Amino acid sequence: MKPPLGVSLLRLFAVQGSWNYERMLGLGVGVAQEPLLRDLRSGNGDGDGGPVYRAAVARAAHFFNAHPYLCGLVVGAAARAEHDGASPEQVERLRRALCGPLGSIGDRLVWAGWLPLTSALTVAAVALGAGGWAVAGFLLVYNAGHVALRWWALSAGWRHGTRVAVALHHPAIIRAQGLVGPMAAFAAGWCLPLAAVWLARPLPPWGMTAAALVAVAGVSALLAAPRLTAQRLGLILIAVALVIGVAWP
């Protein structure tokens, strides 16, 4: 591993640290990309780095938004493009072009795939009695995929530069997107009955009936009224139950 890539990878773990509504991930991307731009500094590095380096750092911190785990792709690709002498317009175009695909692939691969898959398996394992080991296993397995994805993105971006689209069409990425969604859906379905049995076991029979009725009515309400959030529904239902409990002698 080239040392600057290692530093850049570490910084990518905080890429969302300054998330804001103006540049979104821009500052985090700039911070992560900066170590890869140090070769562009003129002089002995004691001064301000020179105009080429500073212009590249400024561009790196412009607006950017994508899935955080895949930001390494733009960090590596844009840094490589700067080294290869791409024009500022080309670098900006590259960044703009990557926003959408990196967001969409990351959301499908991680937020709607890998995360619900590993989370659902953990829920099932806890319900089957694995206890705290299930949680430790989740952290290990999830983060193995997480770190691998971050590293792949950064190294692929650095390797391909402006031709980074090649990396996004890698067969493994395409196959993973096709597999992880159905696997997550199956695991999520599998964990629900197990969790229901585990959580409801201590309830009295009337409590189990009440929980089932609330679940059916709640899911109908949530699907019928998209503006009603699960959190609000939960708050309303528990508050009503509290009032009923207190008022009922």
Next chain:
Amino acid sequence: MITSAVVLGTLVLWGTLVGLDLVSVPQMMIARPLVAGAGAGLLLGDLGAGLVVGLVLELFQYAILPVGAVRYPEYGPATVAAVAVAQAGGGGATAGGDRGGVLALGLGVLVGLITAMAGGLSLHQLRRLNARVVHAADAVLEAGDPRALARLHGAAIGRDAIRAALVTGFGLGLAWVARFAVGTLTARDLALLDAVAIGAAFAAAAAGLLRVVGTGTQRRWLAAGLAGGMLTAWLA
């Protein structure tokens, strides 16, 4: 039960780390309710309570898909507070095995949901504040000063840490109030709250999953999983 300032301090520290993990650093998913709950349970000496509360709030989390700049509740610090309530009600070391195990689950979830809402609002405010700070520093950023860039980024992470600590403190404050309620409610009242909290969590999870899987093949995979889960539950 929160028995000392040291336990309270470690809970606030855990809540802060969990709050930072959600967005800022390192996104390794200690912010997931199951992990945050297990951690809080361990700190309070009752892993079982942490797992029960964590699992219920994990189901609520299934209703959220954190894509783009969407606003969502923050369940990490909320779970820490919720565990403090549930555990004060008797603990859950034998969750699923004895009635005392989940006595204060419903109240804990109530505190958790309120804290999650506060967490979500605080994240939105933090992002607006970050935008103002970044806007004010436009000239420095356009000059490409790497030290200024790192300073702005680091300060934003510091602000998020303070935010997460405040949200955790708010949640633990609510938990302290809720612990008195635990003593005033009957076992029947608390069981009703538990049942409603569990039902609402499953409603949240089911609705969230149905939205995420859509109407295509994935819905069939979800149905197959449900059938498999019912069979496993029957066999287990």
